[in-house]
Amino acid sequence: MATFEHGSVKIEVDEDGFMAEPENWNQDVALALASTEGVGAMTESHWKVANYLRDYYKQFGIAPMIRKLCKETGFSLKEIYDLYPSGPAKGACKVAGLPKPTGCV
Amino acid sequence: MADKLPPTPKLDELEKGPWPSFVSEIKMAAKSSLASQDLLGLLERSYNEKIGHWKHGGIVGVLGYGGGVIGRYCDLPAEFPNVSHFHTVRVNQPAGWYYKTDALRKICDIWEKRGSGLTNMHGSTGDIILLGTRTDELEPIFAELTAIGFDLGGSGSDVRTPSCCLGKSRCEWACYDTMALTHDLTQSFQDELHRPAFPYKFKFKMSGCPNDCVASVARADISIIGTWRDNIRVNQDAVLEYTKNGLNIQKEVIAFCPGKCMEWDGKQLDIDNSTCRRCMHCINVMPKALRPGKDTGATVLIGSKAPIIEGALLSSVLIPFWKPVAPYTDLKDLMGRIWEIWCEEGKNRERIGEFIQRMGMGNFLETIGVEPIPEMVAHPRENPYVFYEEYLVEDDEEEGQDKN
Numbered sequence: 001m002a003t004f005e006h007g008s009v010k011i012e013v014d015e016d017g018f019m020a021e022p023e024n025w026n027q028d029v030a031l032a033l034a035s036t037e038g039v040g041a042m043t044e045s046h047w048k049v050a051n052y053l054r055d056y057y058k059q060f061g062i063a064p065m066i067r068k069l070c071k072e073t074g075f076s077l078k079e080i081y082d083l084y085p086s087g088p089a090k091g092a093c094k095v096a097g098l099p100k101p102t103g104c105v
Numbered sequence: 106m107a108d109k110l111p112p113t114p115k116l117d118e119l120e121k122g123p124w125p126s127f128v129s130e131i132k133m134a135a136k137s138s139l140a141s142q143d144l145l146g147l148l149e150r151s152y153n154e155k156i157g158h159w160k161h162g163g164i165v166g167v168l169g170y171g172g173g174v175i176g177r178y179c180d181l182p183a184e185f186p187n188v189s190h191f192h193t194v195r196v197n198q199p200a201g202w203y204y205k206t207d208a209l210r211k212i213c214d215i216w217e218k219r220g221s222g223l224t225n226m227h228g229s230t231g232d233i234i235l236l237g238t239r240t241d242e243l244e245p246i247f248a249e250l251t252a253i254g255f256d257l258g259g260s261g262s263d264v265r266t267p268s269c270c271l272g273k274s275r276c277e278w279a280c281y282d283t284m285a286l287t288h289d290l291t292q293s294f295q296d297e298l299h300r301p302a303f304p305y306k307f308k309f310k311m312s313g314c315p316n317d318c319v320a321s322v323a324r325a326d327i328s329i330i331g332t333w334r335d336n337i338r339v340n341q342d343a344v345l346e347y348t349k350n351g352l353n354i355q356k357e358v359i360a361f362c363p364g365k366c367m368e369w370d371g372k373q374l375d376i377d378n379s380t381c382r383r384c385m386h387c388i389n390v391m392p393k394a395l396r397p398g399k400d401t402g403a404t405v406l407i408g409s410k411a412p413i414i415e416g417a418l419l420s421s422v423l424i425p426f427w428k429p430v431a432p433y434t435d436l437k438d439l440m441g442r443i444w445e446i447w448c449e450e451g452k453n454r455e456r457i458g459e460f461i462q463r464m465g466m467g468n469f470l471e472t473i474g475v476e477p478i479p480e481m482v483a484h485p486r487e488n489p490y491v492f493y494e495e496y497l498v499e500d501d502e503e504e505g506q507d508k509n
Contacts, residue, residue, distance in 0.1 A: 066302045087171035
């Protein structure tokens with residue numbers, strides 16, 4: 001487990017930079033994590049995606065499928081990548097403070 | 106560096122015998138790569154402890170892409186620091202795996218500089234697999250690969266890098282141009298390839314003839330296998346020549362014919378093409394005498410997969426005969442309809458074959474707008490608990506009504 005520091009933010013992260021303790025997430029943490037994922041500034045659209053992921057995670061304990069994310073936020077997959085260049089799983093989920101989504105190679 | 110090689114008595118066993126050995130290859134790479142040295146040590150340790158030391162599921166990648174790099178971390182980073190990160194990079198191979206040595210040298214130069222130097226040419230996906238690098242090397246690797254004309258391949262829940270046999274470039278049996286179709290699908294589905302948005306992986310594999318050299322029927326979600334719909338071309342003189350050279354046609358050809366469609370009277374080989382299963386066996390045994398017909402195309406099959414989460418499936422027929430003509434719009438439109446229903450209704454990590462089983466082939470065909478036809482049935486129903494009489498009676502009644 002590594003420690004990630006950015007400004008006044010200091011959090012524990014895993015080797016891929018995802019939060020080890022998602023309950024410690026707040027907006028400052030999101031801004032700090034965004035800086036590692038090629039996100040210039042967190043606009044309203046960025047927050048819309050991050051907040052949706054956050055709410056879904058709180059309710060169901062996992063990240064939503066990508067199609068659902070697009071549908072519910074109204075953004076196309078291309079727009080999601082425009083907002084989060086490293087993609088919904090690596091970029092958006094990390095900024096939203098979700099633990100690392102499990103996936104298959 | 107070579108003298109730092111860790112002792113590896115168990116791995117050394119794998120160098121014995123007449124076969125190529127991955128251990129010898131890693132040792133060769135270890136002469137100039139610290140990561141390969143640690144890899145040997147880690148693997149020996151795994152063999153001793155009977156435990157794998159790779160953690161599952163890292164999420165790493167390059168900006169703009171959701172796939173192409175598979176994150177790998179070792180759970181003993183303090184003891185094996187040079188393989189603490191050991192990510193795999195998938196690189197889209199050229200269709201048919203044709204390279205100039207110059208291109209291979211450039212890839213290897215990049216990988217020796219920025220990775221472990223170990224490659225897998227090619228992985229079962231068909232991609233060039235570059236094994237073992239660190240997170241901070243990924244963007245430079247991507248930049249350098251694209252500069253020499255290569256792109257990342259698919260990984261995760263996306264269209265995997267389409268792959269094909271070498272087709273018409275070298276094989277006389279190829280019934281359609283597999284390389285052209287593979288190249289076209291790769292270009293057309295760039296978004297689907299690089300930005301995972303499906304329930305699970307989706308593979309296209311193109312084989313030029315029923316010999317199916319890329320084994321598409323066993324592992325591709327869409328298998329496109331060359332075939333013909335006219336008659337096998339027979340050169341009777343060449344058939345006789347084979348018998349003169351000692352071939353027992355009855356035993357080695359006819360006995361293996363699954364359609365039992367051949368007869369041999371000692372002078373002439375007769376083929377009843379209407380019952381031919383297009384299995385290629387006779388053609389493979391007598392390549393100088395028999396050839397596929399001239400009206401060639403492909404059979405499109407759907408749904409095979411290797412066993413990972415559930416059991417293995419073979420592909421089943423979706424389009425019995427398809428003429429692949431660029432730009433292949435009919436096939437791409439069909440893919441769009443298939444993905445639409447699968448993405449909407451598919452469960453997480455449910456392959457299309459499993460999805461069809463869950464949903465029922467009839468419902469699936471109706472949704473994608475394809476008429477059910479007899480060629481799609483692999484085998485008649487044999488369930489003893491289905492009483493056919495009921496269906497027969499209904500049919501009789503319907504017929505009776507029609508007569509009235």
